[in-house]
Amino acid sequence: MASETTLGVLRRLESGPRGLTDTEAASRLAAGGENTLPEARTPTWPRRCVRALRDPFTAVLLCLGLVSAAVASWGTAVVILALVAVSCVLRAGGEHAADRSLAALRELVAGTATVLRRADAQDPPEPREVPVAELVPGDVLRLGPGDLVPADVRLLRARGLTVHQGAITGESAPVGKTAADPGAADESHLCFQGSTVASGSATAVVVATGAATRFAAAHRVPDARREGGAFDRSVHGISWVLIRFMLLTPPLVLMANATLRDRGLETLPFAVAVAVGLTPEMLPVIVTTCLARGAASLARTQGVIVKRLPALHDLGAVDVLCVDKTGTLTQDRPVVERSLDPAGRDDPEVLRRAAVGAWWTLQLAELPTPDALDEALLEAAGPVGEEYDGVDAVPFDPVRRIATAVVRGELGRHTVVVTGAVEAVLERCATPPGEHDRLLSLAARKADAGLRVLAVATADRPAGPGAPTDPRGLDFQGLVTFRDALAPTAAEALRGLADRGVTVKVLTGDHPATAARACRELGLDPGEVRTAGQPDDAGAATVVARCTPEDKARVVAALRAAGHTVGFLGDGVNDVAALRTADVGIAPRSAVGVARDRADVVLAEKDLTAIGHAITSGRHASSNIASYLRVTLSSNLGNVVAMLAAGLLLPFLPMLPAQVLAQNLCFDAAQLAFAHDRPGAAALRGPAGLRPRSFLRFVIAFGVLNAVADLATFAVLALALHGPDALDDEAVFHSAWFTENLLTQAVVMLLLRTGRPAGGGRAPGPVALAAAGLAAVGLLLPPSPLGGALGMTALPPAYYLLLALVPGLYALALAAARAGYRHVSRR
């Protein structure tokens, strides 16, 4: 294929430069299938369950179950397997529902391609937006900056085209592509599905779609999204600490019991049950439920689409949000304001020349969507350009910051028209240094007024084959200024972010003064504006101007390295690298294809205030997950420590393995309520990340407190009611402790969540109801027949009195400790 000529390829595909007819495309689609990757299909149920088993906690549970089975402790083994099964099924179900709704949402922002199609063979071809899935071999399509290459294509025409094809070849820099018929081994005339257009434009014919593309052949998962976002990392960190604890517990229990109590392997089921008691086995279920609920409600109420569930948590943790300016804070609907000669006087000729360049760029570059500045130039200049003969054009490139068009002038010579950022154009002009500085400050004065500034230069040269990619020795012609109105919701959105404790930074490719002025008008203090490349441009500055795409990504990376959780909001080709680098990439729906594809979150409506709501929703979900973890882990840890200690002090096991596991099941069921909780206002006020270290410190502190409370209960019960000798009534002791555990757990649920303080006159929330249910089970299960089956019994009435008292005291201690902890952790 590599050595085939363009014509040969078109003939083989039975297509032509005018594209396919609708009927032909439809019959090819029916015959060849949709242009989708095989991996993109949703996993089956068994696969989901197997995947749920790979969760580390589940794996450890399974191991413990096998150990129990190996020592013929069938009851324990069965209960553990039941736990595993319940958590797998709940999780797989949750993920299934979440995936389905995510897939539906992703459809909303799925890409389209600009294809030439004809209703009839005689009709002229017209460019049409077609869903990427409906592309067929032989389709002729247009590519422009920011497009995803939707299939494997052979270029027919290309202007200044460079593509990122790292997904296929691993090269990180953009690669130049041309339509010229190549040598045998060269692939510079082919673009592959999965690559993206960095600059330039092209017309190309589709040669392979769907499973036949090179991308699919390489068996790459299309969305190998970064694992290890902030959320995954935190959960991973916490999980591994716990798993180490769990694996250590059984041998420790065995050894302690063997040395101090002379017990042998018969304590193994107990040891295993204790280790199981430590596991937050509902964690995956809670995480999926919290995130999926948050994402669904965001889509419904705000039109915000979260494409990757953990991104919702990361949004909640964002403390710095970087945004670009044009198209995000402003509308990107520029209108020409003035056309100035080098002396700063009005001169319509400058505008006319720029418009000639724009016209021929539009004609020759065949961009799928015309550039906003080019359109504004043509709108203001009226019908110009046709009086010349266009030769070639290289569309705007955000790295060089210039656009070039070449037209045939008088006497067969060529005129090169270069438009672009002032610095970039002046650098290519033969202007004396003094004049150079004067022109820069003229442009800066215009930019100070909030205008976007375009410099125009030309050169006259002998006829040559094409446009120079890096023209030099130009004559400076003047400036065109544009007004670009601010996005109507931008000011309110920025206020909303400030209220939520999020620092906003503006990273723009535009002039520093234009950016500073826009910020001021939006009520954001720009401070000292930095230009990309200055030392410390990633530091404290609010505005970094003249960013290349790499600069934006570099600043984001530096902020992350400094410990921030960084969000990036952008809509253009020059934002793609930063969208990938940030913890959460956000794109408005109007963004170019790659930006939308790379973003984790897409704003479906043109309302920036939705970001604030999305951040709150992320905090909401994180706070519920954190509440769950905090409550579960600290009370589990407390129970385990208390149980180990009591196991050594008592002549019998403090709880039977089956009772430990039953208690565990009750906890798990009650804690599902956290997925439906509404956290208090305080939890939503600032960034809400799970920081493993401080989190584990919290858990250990409250776990120890919990253990102390448990042991105190045990001592009080023993001494107050019977004296040390009466303790050999095992069933009574087990029942009392079971009840006490469930009651304290209920208290912990109420007091350790990040929820609103009790009271306030509103109906009890789900957590309060679940806690009440848990307490009721704690009181009612032991005297019931089921309790009997688990080896428990009704308690003497006096016990109930004490059992009412102890959780009360514990609640007071807990509330005091919580207040003290807040005080300490705030300092």
Ligand SMILES: Nc1ncnc2c1ncn2[C@@H]1O[C@H](COP(=O)(O)OP(=O)(O)OP(=O)(O)O)[C@@H](O)[C@H]1O
């Ligand atoms: N189509 C174009 N033709 C010529 N010059 C352009 C064109 N678009 C932009 N420029 C010039 O390049 C400068 C920087 O534009 P660039 O697109 O890099 O940033 P931006 O889109 O303004 O910023 P942001 O990153 O905030 O979206 C503009 O100020 C303008 O002078």
Ligand SMILES: [Mg+2]
């Ligand atoms: Mg932009």
